[in-house]
Amino acid sequence: MTEKKETKLVSVPSTTMIPERDINKPLVLEAIHLGIEFGGLKAVEEFNIGIGATEIAGLIGPNGAGKTTIFNLLTKVYQPTHGMILLDGKDTAGMNTTQVNKEGIARTFQNIRLFDKLTVEENVKVGLHNHINYHVPASILRTPKYWKEEKKAHMRALELLDIFDMADMADVPAASLPYGAQRRLEIVRALATEPKLLLLDEPAAGMNPAETEELMNNIKKIRDEFQIAIMLIEHDMNLVMGICESIAVLNFGKVIAKGTPSEIQNNPQVIEAYLGSRKEEKA
Amino acid sequence: MKVLSKLSKRGFLNYAIVIAFYLVFQILSVTGNLSSSLSGQLIPIVAYVIMALALNLVVGISGELSLGHAGFMSVGAFTGAIVATALQASVPNGILRLVIAIIFGAIFAALMGVVIGIPVLRLNGDYLAIVTLAFGEIIKNLLNCLYVGVDGKGLHFSLTDANSMNLEADGITILNGPMGALGITKISTFTSGIILLLIVLFIIKNLVNSRTGRAIMAIRDNRIAAEATGINVTKYKLYAFVTSAALAGSAGALYALNYSTVVPKKFDFNTSILILVFVVLGGIGNMTGSIIAAAVLTILPELLRQFQDYRMLVYAIVLILVMLITNNEKARATMVMLRKKISRGKGKEAQS
Ligand SMILES: Nc1ncnc2c1ncn2[C@@H]1O[C@H](COP(=O)(O)OP(=O)(O)OP(=O)(O)O)[C@@H](O)[C@H]1O
Ligand SMILES: [Mg+2]
Numbered sequence: 001m002t003e004k005k006e007t008k009l010v011s012v013p014s015t016t017m018i019p020e021r022d023i024n025k026p027l028v029l030e031a032i033h034l035g036i037e038f039g040g041l042k043a044v045e046e047f048n049i050g051i052g053a054t055e056i057a058g059l060i061g062p063n064g065a066g067k068t069t070i071f072n073l074l075t076k077v078y079q080p081t082h083g084m085i086l087l088d089g090k091d092t093a094g095m096n097t098t099q100v101n102k103e104g105i106a107r108t109f110q111n112i113r114l115f116d117k118l119t120v121e122e123n124v125k126v127g128l129h130n131h132i133n134y135h136v137p138a139s140i141l142r143t144p145k146y147w148k149e150e151k152k153a154h155m156r157a158l159e160l161l162d163i164f165d166m167a168d169m170a171d172v173p174a175a176s177l178p179y180g181a182q183r184r185l186e187i188v189r190a191l192a193t194e195p196k197l198l199l200l201d202e203p204a205a206g207m208n209p210a211e212t213e214e215l216m217n218n219i220k221k222i223r224d225e226f227q228i229a230i231m232l233i234e235h236d237m238n239l240v241m242g243i244c245e246s247i248a249v250l251n252f253g254k255v256i257a258k259g260t261p262s263e264i265q266n267n268p269q270v271i272e273a274y275l276g277s278r279k280e281e282k283a
Numbered sequence: 284m285k286v287l288s289k290l291s292k293r294g295f296l297n298y299a300i301v302i303a304f305y306l307v308f309q310i311l312s313v314t315g316n317l318s319s320s321l322s323g324q325l326i327p328i329v330a331y332v333i334m335a336l337a338l339n340l341v342v343g344i345s346g347e348l349s350l351g352h353a354g355f356m357s358v359g360a361f362t363g364a365i366v367a368t369a370l371q372a373s374v375p376n377g378i379l380r381l382v383i384a385i386i387f388g389a390i391f392a393a394l395m396g397v398v399i400g401i402p403v404l405r406l407n408g409d410y411l412a413i414v415t416l417a418f419g420e421i422i423k424n425l426l427n428c429l430y431v432g433v434d435g436k437g438l439h440f441s442l443t444d445a446n447s448m449n450l451e452a453d454g455i456t457i458l459n460g461p462m463g464a465l466g467i468t469k470i471s472t473f474t475s476g477i478i479l480l481l482i483v484l485f486i487i488k489n490l491v492n493s494r495t496g497r498a499i500m501a502i503r504d505n506r507i508a509a510e511a512t513g514i515n516v517t518k519y520k521l522y523a524f525v526t527s528a529a530l531a532g533s534a535g536a537l538y539a540l541n542y543s544t545v546v547p548k549k550f551d552f553n554t555s556i557l558i559l560v561f562v563v564l565g566g567i568g569n570m571t572g573s574i575i576a577a578a579v580l581t582i583l584p585e586l587l588r589q590f591q592d593y594r595m596l597v598y599a600i601v602l603i604l605v606m607l608i609t610n611n612e613k614a615r616a617t618m619v620m621l622r623k624k625i626s627r628g629k630g631k632e633a634q635s
Contacts, residue, residue, distance in 0.1 A: 075511055093371030101513035113508035115501045117568075125494070126501040131512045132494045136522065140486055146493070153494075193513050 026198050027061035028053045028088055028104075028229045029074070035253075037072055041068045047083070051197065051246075052214045056223055057231045058244030060264075061212035062273060066253040068110050068235045071199050076100050076106050090194060102130060108186040110202050110233070116175035118184055120166065123174050124157040127192025131156075162186045163218060179206045182217075191222065198222070200232040204239050212236055216243050241265065249273065297484050297571055303475045304578065306622055312473075321585050326541040327582045329476035330356075332533035333483050335561035335577035336570060342559070344496065345523035346503030347404075348412040351419030352558050356538065357533035357550035358395050364464035364545060368410025368457045369433045377470040384470075385479065385536040392532020396525040398475045404520040405508065411524070419555050426547035427474030433456035463546035464539060472542040479537055483530050490526065494628030499523045507632055522572075525615065564602065 011188045022281050027050045034047040043068045051057050059067050072078045074085060076097045085092045087103050095103065105125075115123050121205055125132075132153050138146045163169045164184040169177065172181055174185060183203055203219070216239050240247060241261040249257040249264060251273040259263055264270055308325060311317040323351030338352045363384035374380045403414045432440040441447045444478070445456050458464050489494050497521045501509040539545045559606055561580060565572025579601070587597050 075509060076308055077511070097507070097510035098515050101511055107511055109508065109511075113505045113511075115504035115508065117504055118497065118500055122497055122500075126497050126509070126514065129494055129498055134494070135494055136490070136493075139495060140489045141490060150493075188513060192458050 005165055006102040008175070020260035026052060026053050028084075029231075030089075031070075031074070031083065032086070033060075034070070034080055034085065036069060036078055038082050040113055042253050044073065047073075047255060049248060049255075050236075053233055054223060054242055055228055055229050056219065056245050058240040058247040059228070059231060059233045060235070060237075060240055060247060061250035061252060065250040066268065067250055068201055069199055069251070071107055074100075074182055074199065080221070088115050101178075101193055103197070104194075105199065106190035106193045106197075107199035108183070108190055108203060110203055110205070111173035112179075112182050112186060114174040114177075114182055114185060116187075118174055119153070119171050120161065120177065121157050121170035123154050123185055123189050124160055124192050126152050127160075127189040128156060129193075131188055131192075133196060157192070160192055163191075164188060167177070174223065180211050183207070184218075186218075189224075191226065195228060197229045197231065200230065200234075202233055202235065204234055204236045209251075212239055212257075219243055292564065297488070298481060299576060300571065300574055301477060301480055301484065309471070313529050320588070321582070324582060324585050325473045326471050326476050327538060328578050329473070329480050330534045330538035330541075331558065332574050332577040333480055333537070334531055334540045334558045335573040336483055337530035337534065338489055339526040339556050339562045339565070339568065339570060339573045340490075340523055340530070342562050343570075344491060344503065344567075345499050345520055345527075346518065348409060348557050349415040349525065349527070349555075350412050350553050350559070351415035351417070351422075352527075352531050352551070353550040353552070354393060354419035354552035355392040355417070355421040355528040356535035356554070357419075357426060357547060358531030359385075359535025360536075360539035360545055360550065361429075361458060361464055361547070362391040362532070363388035365431055365438070365457050367536075368455070368464075368467060369438060371468065377468070378475065380468045381472075381475055381537075381540060383614050384540060387512055388527040388536030388539075389533040392565055393525050393529035394537065396528025397521070400521045400524045400528075404524060405517050415553070416555075419550070419552055422531045423547050423551055426458070426463075427461045427572075428457055430456065430460055430504075432456045461547065463549075465544050467540060467543050468544065469541055469543065476537050479533060483533070483623075484570070485498065486526070486530070487581045495519065495522060507522045590631060 027127055029048055029049070034049075035045045036043050047070060049169060059070065061067055069078065073080045076092065076095055076099075087100070087105060088165050090103065091269065092100055092103065114195070115126060118126070134143070134145050134149050137143075158167045159168060161170060164187070165183075166181065166188065168182060169181065177178040187198075187200065187203065195200045200219070207215060219230060219232070220243055223227070232240075232244070243263075244261060246281075247256050247257075247259065247261060247264045247268070249270045256269050256273055257267045258269070299564075308317065308322075312325075334352060334356055337355075338349060340347050341347050341352075351558055365561060366387045367380050367384040370380050370383060374383065375552060376577060384570070399418055403410050412538055428442055430443070431444050432439045432448045432450045432454050434447065434451040436451065437456070439448040445459055448454075448456070450456070456465065468587070491500075498514045499522065500538055501512065501521055502516050558577075561577040562573055564580070565574070565576035583598055583601060
């Protein structure tokens, strides 16, 4: 019985998460046979996925399953040892992290990585970097173009911070923000780069239920306003089941199930993977 | 408007300090109250302040370590000396010649910065420190066996000795190996040095408060996040490093053209470390601190001459005091508060 259900859910090597829905949506991201080995350890193996242009996708799995590693592969923090990544149909082989961002993937980090000594506003302006149009001579000579572009960047930064009601914290050093606000600032900074696909690595970590609820609404709002695809890693099942349209479950570097939230919730393999890992934790 | 006023307010303090410093010493000098040994130190002080600012751009803003900044100063110094001496006849105006010499000094030092920076700044890790350390030593040894002369036909170079340049009768030897640059006409003046310093401050301030400066500081704070945000790490590290090298080169030219002779040995590892000491004592990333530390610690040995035996003791005590003040959390908080108060005062004036 288990076998039967598996073949229905995981249609490898098809890359689409939910074939019925994705057929009509152009794919912004496609990963095919993606994998990486760390000195013999296969951290991620045969990862196939397709994400629609305005889809909210979830990536779940027990600790150490390889979720963050997949984000690191997609953003080229690690170079994949197998497979390929197509971004808007374009092969990202040979690109580095910077180029991948310019092509349209932005991300946040599980272990928050802000520019600590810069202010909140400056952090967002770094995100706007490739959309500010002046060069070194203009900044040294403070030409009208410099002032115009800086003013534009300032307004845009405040606008983006407003998504999370953070505009009033603009002048505060990023490091002095409370934990939840730091996570939100990472999202704003990533959005500032104008991505097609936003990767969120445990965005609700360390947040209380009220904050998580608000975050859920904001993630939906971001998708609707910016018309971008979002892929998120999260351990908070309420959040994942609440906003993800498609979910992939990872265990020991391999996808064990893909489908809609209800399909995933009822998948015995998924339940086993989670219960199994819980047993291990206890032991 | 808020941005504009906020941005323009930043860094005013540094200009004020430099101008106050200039006025005090200019008045002392005009009224005859400046000892000759101290007045001879004015241009070196300015040059070292520029060096400290340049190095702070690398260490404090870019977060890289350079242990060979005296090498860039050296390149600027000898380029400046060669250019100034070679142009002696064709450009009689001293100020103009100084400006040309400084520009050439900056360009050549910047080129060295590019040569070192391109391969090294690609790597992640503290490779810059070790390579700049080697660079400083190599430049010193190279200049020690470089001979440059000028005659009617133009510049002549040799790596063996002065005679092999085969200068014509009217030719002059500008660079004479280990004896350094000889017969330089002193064209640096305190005023021109201060103007250069103000320009350097202007460049650094405007660079830091721009998209380029933010990119450089973002890389310093978190390289991986900067990459994921679309920042080209190597490019912006290189911008900071090459700008710093150019500024150090300009300081070198100013410095060299204040003496009749300059030897390559002057710009050795000790000088590089001395400049680093200014930066660390003044507070890493703190430009105001760099100005004060470099000025105070260059003047101090002169002022302490009268204490003879106690000179080094007092110097050491001052070092410790400066370190305690600039690197102490409480003292720094007080400084920040004071600065805020000052700028708030300024803001009110501007509004009323
Ligand atoms: N650079 C690396 N070198 C060696 N092994 C690595 C490296 N990065 C990750 N791994 C290994 O890959 C596996 C997956 O790690 P990863 O961080 O992707 O897990 P995760 O699913 O994000 O877990 P968590 O929920 O705890 O964040 C782990 O066994 C980890 O030790
Ligand atoms: Mg993880």
